[in-house]
Amino acid sequence: MADGILLERAGLPAVSICTDPFALTARAMADAYGFPGFEYVSIPHPVASLTEAQIHARVRDMLPDLLRILGVE
């Protein structure tokens, strides 16, 4: 979240990605950075133990959300 907010503030479009159990922390971190409404993508947990194919599936599933937040028409 911090990286996403700092990149946006530096003028670089960015989307932060968290897994669902981090929702509360993500909001707390955005608050700590004075950006409580910061939009990010939340995906199902876990990620660390997935296979390569499962990772690809996660990316495919999140892409529409990611592009929407980026503002891609």
Added chain:
Amino acid sequence: MDASFVEDAAAVRRAMEYYADQGWTDGLPVVPVTESYLAEFLAQTGRDPGDVLLAMPQLNRACTVRLAAINAALAGCRPEYFPVVVAAWESLAAEGYPVKGIWQSTTGTAPFLIVNGPVRERIGLNSRGNVFGSGFRANATIGRAIRLGVINAFGLRPHELDQATQGTPAKYTFCIAENEEESPWPGLHTEFGLTASDSAVTAIITRSCVHIEARHTRAPEQLATDIAGTISRTGALIHETISAAVVLSPEHARLFASAGWSKSDIARFMYDHAVRTGAELAAAGKEAVSSKTRWRLPADHPDALPVFADGPVRVLNSPAAVLVVVAGAGNAGVSAVVETFGPRGGPPPVTVIATRLP
């Protein structure tokens, strides 16, 4: 009990409830703090109240001397404990992992504080029986002063910025004194440039405390092998290597010393014998190391570096990854491995406790 005391006690309870409602506690009641009580703590140090003891730029927050004093008072410290708390914060800043954000991590760590020198007697820090347990105000409240500072100065509250999956009971407090009087060796602080008459705190981030039952042997190699087997458990291996503080009871320390072993002999033995075979690591899926994070993972993972070793694999990167400390009662062959976080080498952050000159 006279009426004014009852009235005062009710006011104290209201203050405690107020603090709890604000989220300024670890779940246990805290001591109400007034400006005059705070001044008693600040008078114990030569540091300016605005001095920063530990900063976390990623949160844009810092723990100043004043915030450390407020939280020491909340924790139930006596004012004369405060120089130990200040040194503990300095040691944690030097330790490195807190500044890098370990207190936000899912790993769920806590600071482990080891106190050496004359301050132990002066403020009643326990170094003997039940050294990890409860019952001693200085141990209980100095460790808690750090925990409350983490909560209140940095806002690292569970379910918010503190993302610990399970945490550790050590989060409430984890502060011991070394039992220098019953140790056959010089104190920890004297290994790193201080003298026995100095007082010092060494703070290390820890995940777990695992005990070792070894009442059966007089052979130092057997005891050392028992300890090394505990250090090398695969569950502790997140990174390529780990580190540990071996907290020996006086009985075990004397067993080693009477066979001629020094602390560095023990550390060297741990380095050589805290090992797992490639097959044992593979059985847990931890035989390889990630090219990106150096975390352990299976050899068939796309990030895995090639695995060459088939024989014993060391889980410590050097003898310096092991600290040897003596603490506890001299009544049984029981010791502990405090699993410290991350690979380590080089000297630990031994920090002098500076008291204000009279």
